[in-house]
Amino acid sequence: MIRTSEQNGTHYVSVTSAMKLVRRILGEPDDYYGPLGNIHAAEGEGCHRICLDWLAAKHGFLPDWHIPGKPEIHPDQQRWNAVLDIALNAFQEFMRIYEIEPIGIEQEDTSKAYGLIGHIDLPAFFTIPGRRRMKGPIDLKFTSTVQESHHLQVRCYGRLDGMKGSTLGGIFNCSRETGAWKFIPVQLTENLDDVTAVSHAAHLWAWSKRKECIS
Numbered sequence: 019m020i021r022t023s024e025q026n027g028t029h030y031v032s033v034t035s036a037m038k039l040v041r042r043i044l045g046e047p048d049d050y051y052g053p054l055g056n057i058h059a060a061e062g063e064g065c066h067r068i069c070l071d072w073l074a075a076k077h078g079f080l081p082d083w084h085i086p087g088k089p090e091i092h093p094d095q096q097r098w099n100a101v102l103d104i105a106l107n108a109f110q111e112f113m114r115i116y117e118i119e120p121i122g123i124e125q126e127d128t129s130k131a132y133g134l135i136g137h138i139d140l141p142a143f144f145t146i147p148g149r150r151r152m153k154g155p156i157d158l159k160f161t162s163t164v165q166e167s168h169h170l171q172v173r174c175y176g177r178l179d180g181m182k183g184s185t186l187g188g189i190f191n192c193s194r195e196t197g198a199w200k201f202i203p204v205q206l207t208e209n210l211d212d213v214t215a216v217s218h219a220a221h222l223w224a225w226s227k228r229k230e231c232i233s
Contacts, residue, residue: 022224023135029221030128033136033174036220041167043219049161060089061194064098065105065160070139072106073113074123104197105160112190112199119143121153127178132217138175140190146203154187154206164191169204173213176206 020039021032041048050059067086075083088098112118121141128135140156155175159168172187181187185207192199 020220020224020227025128025135028128028130028133030133030135031217031220031224033134033171033216036134036174036216037167037171039219039223040170040216041165044166046165046167049159056091057093058194060092061098061101062160064088064102065192065194066139066158068102068106069109069158070123072109073120073140077120077123079120079123101194105192105194108192108197108199109158109190112192112201115147116201117143117145117151118156121180125180127175127180129178132174132177132213133221134174134178134217136175136178138178138181141175141180144188146201152184152186153181154184155181156187157189159189159191160194161191162193164189164202169202170209170212170216172204173206173209174216176204177210177213181206 021035023030023032048055050062064086071080071083074080085099085102088095092098118140119142121143124137124139125141126135126137127141138155139158142156143151143153144156145151155172157168157172157175168189172189175181176184176187185205187204187206189202189204190199191202
């Protein structure tokens with residue numbers, strides 16, 4: 019289901035839920051699939067939470083942080099603790115090397131021009147080693163592969179009003195197994211026809227569902 023929102027008379031479509039439609043169109047698999055897909059998805063969410071909650075507390079957006087509790091669907095407390103510890107250590111290293119200064123954390127932002135709404139994991143100032151300091155959206159992915167739709171998601175975030183003027187964002191991609199991580203730069207001013215297509219496709223899908231409800 020594509021999530022939509024109406025604010026001040028403008029209808030917005032959620033970037034993250036629109037990406038589900040995009041993956042279907044592109045023929046990409048879900049981020050977590052197979053018989054252990056639900057467990058891996060829970061780990062991915064846990065990694066997001068521990069990293070972003072730690073960062074929020076560090077910069078005063080939250081009063082405190084704690085290790086997310088293991089959900090019932092996950093069968094192994096020891097693995098859960100190890101995966102989250104690996105993710106946080108890698109993220110802290112990334113923060114240090116790229117000199118990350120968060121603007122907000124999972125902060126809601128919109129683009130009236132594209133009709134999109136999103137909660138960027140980490141809108142931030144950052145410095146790629148050897149390059150100038152810049153501002154842009156950073157998305158956290160604790161997946162084994164980074165797909166075309168992940169790049170497109172960051173480009174959509176780059177079109178949101180709070181990211182105006184940004185030319186580069188990126189993906190922090192980390193292995194839950196080993197902690198090996200990389201930062202994948204994403205050019206925000208390229209392939210903007212793809213961003214427009216996402217906006218149109220998501221609105222068309224949402225429109226069709228409203229028509230189904232009426233009929």
